[in-house]
Amino acid sequence: MSDRETMTAAYITRPGPADEIRIGRFPVPESGPPAVLVKVRALAVNHVDTFVRSGAYRTRLPYPFVIGRDLVGAVVTAAPGFAPGDTVWCDSLGYDGRQGSFSEYAAVPADRLYPLPGGVDPENAVASLHTAATAHIGLFREAGLRIGETVVVTGAGGGVGTATVQLAVAAGARVVAATRPDDFDWCRRCGADEVVDHHDPDVYAEIAELAPGGVDVFWDNTGRHHLERTVPLLARGGRMIIMAGLGAAPVLPVGQLYTRDASLRGFVISNATVDELAAAATAINHLLARGALVSRIGTRLPLTEAARSHRLQEGAEPHRPRGRVVVLP
Ligand SMILES: NC(=O)c1ccc[n+]([C@@H]2O[C@H](COP(=O)([O-])OP(=O)(O)OC[C@H]3O[C@@H](n4cnc5c(N)ncnc54)[C@H](OP(=O)(O)O)[C@@H]3O)[C@@H](O)[C@H]2O)c1
Structure with a gap:
């Protein structure tokens, strides 16, 4: 050959x-x-x-x-x-x-x-594909994100965190990025309205102050899932997105969940259908073309x-x- x-x-x-x-x-x-x-x-x-x-x-x-x-x-x-x-x-x-x-x-x-799309840097694009498709499916199919809602993203400086912040901002959400202080500037550049230190033991009290009406969508990229601390932060109808933490076995404060009409929504992108991936691709291309998705x-x-x-x-x-x-x- x-x-x-x-x-x-x-x-x-x-x-x-x-x-x-x-x-x-x-x-x-x-x-x-x-x-x-x-x-x-x-x-x-x-x-x-x-x-x-x-x-x-x-x-x-x-x-x-x-x-x-x-x-x-x-x-x-x-x-x-x-x-x-x-x-x-x-x-x-x-x-x-x-x-x-x-x-x-x-x-x-x-x-x-x-x-x-023409003019898009292939390296920035390839670095953004998996993370942004994950963010799209989680924010829109699972969370049903609406304009003006408050989204908290933990691990916001990582790959999926970066994409989730940018997609949520583009959809008109108010975004609180929880990340390490080294990544505060990066998350602000991605459009986060607020930044908090996700390694600070007081971070949940800080989020509660920043979201007095409750958190509509809580997205934990770290896989740590302190549900006993995070579920009480949810607004009525809040959605907790679970997509990381293969071995995590957190304690769920059940009463805090159902009395808020709140839900836990778990997913893996590997289960997404061809149509769901194509819908995510359309949104990703739109963001890439206007420079609103960077990695x-x-x-x-x-x-x-x-x-x-x-x-x-x-x-x-x-x-x-x-x-x-x-x-x-
Ligand atoms: N369910 C799904 O479909 C799906 C899809 C994609 C990803 N995931 C999962 O989601 C989680 C997050 O994925 P990811 O791609 O965002 O991971 P990542 O880029 O490694 O970031 C996750 C967090 O890890 C920490 N981190 C460690 N080293 C880092 C580095 N070099 N660069 C940036 N952050 C670093 C950061 O927090 P600190 O450094 O402050 O600790 C960061 O916030 C993973 O568990 C992954 O398996 C699930």
């Missing part, structure tokens, strides 16, 4: 630690309906990639399994709705039987492929350092930089 027919990819042959990730040569995937062949330009690492790789999040994987979920790239061969050279993106490869994105080329199902990029690595990208994401290497890990083939 010539070099033009093969490509470099990062893959695993069984679930396990980041050191299981290998770099190898594979045939360029077959294109043609329903898949569109894409030349990959930028990739991002998210926590879910490490959960899929390790087996912590169980999903059907074809082995050898090319890791990764998100990509930005260029269409190689024409397909209905796509012309060669179009810049496109996908945020739903690498689970439920689909091969992943960490390769030079990927065959992307056409209904999971979206155009990237911090902490590190850029070549594809050959895919194992290191996972170790960085898992905090298994010293000096994990703030911001996303972006991988460039």
